[in-house]
Amino acid sequence: MRKNSKDAIVDSAIVLFNIKGFNGTSIRDIANKANVNVANIAYYFQNKHGLLEYCYTTFFESYLHEIERGFNSLNKGPTECLKEITKNIIHFHCQNIHLTRFILREMSIDSQVVREIMSTYFVKERYYFKRVFEEGIQTKEYRPLSVNYMIIQLKSLLSMPFLNSYYVTEVLHVFPHEPYFERKYLEEIYNWIDGVVCNMHFQNRDALLV
Amino acid sequence: MRKNSKDAIVDSAIVLFNIKGFNGTSIRDIANKANVNVANIAYYFQNKHGLLEYCYTTFFESYLHEIERGFNSLNKGPTECLKEITKNIIHFHCQNIHLTRFILREMSIDSQVVREIMSTYFVKERYYFKRVFEEGIQTKEYRPLSVNYMIIQLKSLLSMPFLNSYYVTEVLHVFPHEPYFERKYLEEIYNWIDGVVCNMHFQNRDALLV
Amino acid sequence: MRKNSKDAIVDSAIVLFNIKGFNGTSIRDIANKANVNVANIAYYFQNKHGLLEYCYTTFFESYLHEIERGFNSLNKGPTECLKEITKNIIHFHCQNIHLTRFILREMSIDSQVVREIMSTYFVKERYYFKRVFEEGIQTKEYRPLSVNYMIIQLKSLLSMPFLNSYYVTEVLHVFPHEPYFERKYLEEIYNWIDGVVCNMHFQNRDALLV
Amino acid sequence: MRKNSKDAIVDSAIVLFNIKGFNGTSIRDIANKANVNVANIAYYFQNKHGLLEYCYTTFFESYLHEIERGFNSLNKGPTECLKEITKNIIHFHCQNIHLTRFILREMSIDSQVVREIMSTYFVKERYYFKRVFEEGIQTKEYRPLSVNYMIIQLKSLLSMPFLNSYYVTEVLHVFPHEPYFERKYLEEIYNWIDGVVCNMHFQNRDALLV
DNA sequence: TATGAATGAGTGTTCATTCAT
DNA sequence: TATGAATGAACACTCATTCAT
Numbered sequence: 001m002r003k004n005s006k007d008a009i010v011d012s013a014i015v016l017f018n019i020k021g022f023n024g025t026s027i028r029d030i031a032n033k034a035n036v037n038v039a040n041i042a043y044y045f046q047n048k049h050g051l052l053e054y055c056y057t058t059f060f061e062s063y064l065h066e067i068e069r070g071f072n073s074l075n076k077g078p079t080e081c082l083k084e085i086t087k088n089i090i091h092f093h094c095q096n097i098h099l100t101r102f103i104l105r106e107m108s109i110d111s112q113v114v115r116e117i118m119s120t121y122f123v124k125e126r127y128y129f130k131r132v133f134e135e136g137i138q139t140k141e142y143r144p145l146s147v148n149y150m151i152i153q154l155k156s157l158l159s160m161p162f163l164n165s166y167y168v169t170e171v172l173h174v175f176p177h178e179p180y181f182e183r184k185y186l187e188e189i190y191n192w193i194d195g196v197v198c199n200m201h202f203q204n205r206d207a208l209l210v
Numbered sequence: 211m212r213k214n215s216k217d218a219i220v221d222s223a224i225v226l227f228n229i230k231g232f233n234g235t236s237i238r239d240i241a242n243k244a245n246v247n248v249a250n251i252a253y254y255f256q257n258k259h260g261l262l263e264y265c266y267t268t269f270f271e272s273y274l275h276e277i278e279r280g281f282n283s284l285n286k287g288p289t290e291c292l293k294e295i296t297k298n299i300i301h302f303h304c305q306n307i308h309l310t311r312f313i314l315r316e317m318s319i320d321s322q323v324v325r326e327i328m329s330t331y332f333v334k335e336r337y338y339f340k341r342v343f344e345e346g347i348q349t350k351e352y353r354p355l356s357v358n359y360m361i362i363q364l365k366s367l368l369s370m371p372f373l374n375s376y377y378v379t380e381v382l383h384v385f386p387h388e389p390y391f392e393r394k395y396l397e398e399i400y401n402w403i404d405g406v407v408c409n410m411h412f413q414n415r416d417a418l419l420v
Numbered sequence: 421m422r423k424n425s426k427d428a429i430v431d432s433a434i435v436l437f438n439i440k441g442f443n444g445t446s447i448r449d450i451a452n453k454a455n456v457n458v459a460n461i462a463y464y465f466q467n468k469h470g471l472l473e474y475c476y477t478t479f480f481e482s483y484l485h486e487i488e489r490g491f492n493s494l495n496k497g498p499t500e501c502l503k504e505i506t507k508n509i510i511h512f513h514c515q516n517i518h519l520t521r522f523i524l525r526e527m528s529i530d531s532q533v534v535r536e537i538m539s540t541y542f543v544k545e546r547y548y549f550k551r552v553f554e555e556g557i558q559t560k561e562y563r564p565l566s567v568n569y570m571i572i573q574l575k576s577l578l579s580m581p582f583l584n585s586y587y588v589t590e591v592l593h594v595f596p597h598e599p600y601f602e603r604k605y606l607e608e609i610y611n612w613i614d615g616v617v618c619n620m621h622f623q624n625r626d627a628l629l630v
Numbered sequence: 631m632r633k634n635s636k637d638a639i640v641d642s643a644i645v646l647f648n649i650k651g652f653n654g655t656s657i658r659d660i661a662n663k664a665n666v667n668v669a670n671i672a673y674y675f676q677n678k679h680g681l682l683e684y685c686y687t688t689f690f691e692s693y694l695h696e697i698e699r700g701f702n703s704l705n706k707g708p709t710e711c712l713k714e715i716t717k718n719i720i721h722f723h724c725q726n727i728h729l730t731r732f733i734l735r736e737m738s739i740d741s742q743v744v745r746e747i748m749s750t751y752f753v754k755e756r757y758y759f760k761r762v763f764e765e766g767i768q769t770k771e772y773r774p775l776s777v778n779y780m781i782i783q784l785k786s787l788l789s790m791p792f793l794n795s796y797y798v799t800e801v802l803h804v805f806p807h808e809p810y811f812e813r814k815y816l817e818e819i820y821n822w823i824d825g826v827v828c829n830m831h832f833q834n835r836d837a838l839l840v
Numbered sequence: 841t842a843t844g845a846a847t848g849a850g851t852g853t854t855c856a857t858t859c860a861t
Numbered sequence: 862t863a864t865g866a867a868t869g870a871a872c873a874c875t876c877a878t879t880c881a882t
Contacts, residue, residue, distance in 0.1 A: 635867075667867060667869070668868090673867075
């Protein structure tokens, strides 16, 4: 009857995990929402954790792909490249707003899954960021900054509005799901790149010209 | 043996909620860790959610207090004030690293508790931030920025290393529980304030002097 | 690859039923071990109980055949005949050690299957034993014993080492699967026939001659 | 409301395990029969296997006690002692007919539980039997027999009518739960002791006198 | 013959909660 | 205050079985 039970399960899982958290969502909730039998979850994903892993993997494959795409423009200079990566990630997060929130939240739980599955992705992600920052520092385009602390800040800015979408929406009346947000927030991160990451000379040159 | 069962319960709850999440922790786990009877949790906190609310309240009372303390130095100018607030929050997060992570994570769940309890704190928090930013904009000390987007960025930077302490520690080898981190990371946020929030004139004045 | 799926299923079933019991074995376990699709079990045996019945039937057909073969030597005298039957059964059990254990165990469950399928075999088996014992009693070759109580004892001796093969092997270090066991244990049952079943005169005659 | 939920659970479990086997009985069946909540089984016995272990332990403690009581009469001679042990065991089995059947059957499953819990009991049981048989062989009261094979036979005779109570009742019309059975069957085992275990001299002495 | 997808009922287990003591 | 016993609902998961292909 159903064309694709597996996809239906994943879609429902993402929505529910996003709203209620992984541990707060029962596989019966998911099955009901997807209009499939509970046993199908075990059939396709072995068990509930298998479904979680599938979500993680799906997310990070695409996420890393976006970073890699941006990274390829490193020849245009580190600033340009960093902005390209940033643009891709923000766009990806806006397109997958439910999945992103859920993954970002669940990442902070001390689970085996996080350690085993995600660490490889994290290492790759760090590699790309590090390469860009180091290039910028070497060419004096960037200030002589601590790479790791820059990564912390960049990732902070990239994730917070998606993770705390309730707060952002209800308290600040900023709506991450609207197209305006994507443009506007990207500009803000560009400001951070120009104002914090980039060296004064470069920064001023652009700024003073305007 | 225990002087205070109630405190023992709260302490254990914070540790376990932090590690396994609210839904991933059973009240029996908490009672065992606290070496008290399960029924005592109901006795002191009505039920599991009561314990959660207690944690939220405890956290936000102190958190807001830190903001208020910093806010009182607004007469020294908005930049100084913002840095004071930032310093207080970072210090508070470093001192309550388990509780902070757990609250920051659980905040992103769409639960009644979040909506009912936290919204008043959020509104207050926003009020203080807004006042500071608006003061800065009016006195031209800050660039003419969007207050809400600045709050997003500030809160991003203030919370990320505590929420994703696993990532920060294991992948970036940055240790939020060490005293060095507090000083260093505060400096980074000061850079953000100077480079992104503050107006070029002020920023350059300081920068060029050096 | 497999020549005969049906046989593969039966073989795997016997091994697994033997180890984990009927209720402890899933048809998926069986299908996996047999390297066939689960649905094939339904195809060949209707359902799980059909597979069980098939095992029962297979076992008892052969088992009864062994008894009948021995029974045909009744003209050589009841003692000789009883020993012949005993020899055949012990040999059959040794040859089908997994199936025997599983059937003997499952027989003791109060199930419909046992009642419906096995009762006819049991009645036939009892008929042969009874005929032999009655012949022995009539010709005074046997002591005037209670046939039913003799059947209990004979069946006890015939089944125990196979049913409790773990105990016999691990605790007593007697190995039912080795050829020595078959010869030795048969001798023991012959002793029981001579010492308990047979009349003193006959028994002593043999014994005193030696 | 219930005076003793734990005992009610054990009683119901024994009956149901006896009828349907361990794997064929659900803890819900047990709880319903015992008129208690399912969760109490976990409360008292940790889980279903804990309940099984409890049954095993209960059975074997008493069983071994009966053997020990009989063993204490070794000074009256090995034959007398063996008969005493036999009498105690048969009586114990008749008194605990459900538990006995279930234990004897489940013993034949290849489970961890059997190996871990029962092996110590088996070793003790073997020790007593061995002592008695060796005493009998040394004093020439017994024939020079293989102790282990004698244990197999003795245990066969002691357990079969209880394990296969359905067969014994329905096919042979022998009723193990009636008092007559206990006396009659004991006599049969005495015959085995006299006719198979004991030496001809001693055996004849008694037999010829009659 | 043989298979992968799918199902509904049932499994053992865990949960937060209640209550008499 | 503090506890052990007990509960009902929910949990993740497994089961034998069915069916279109």
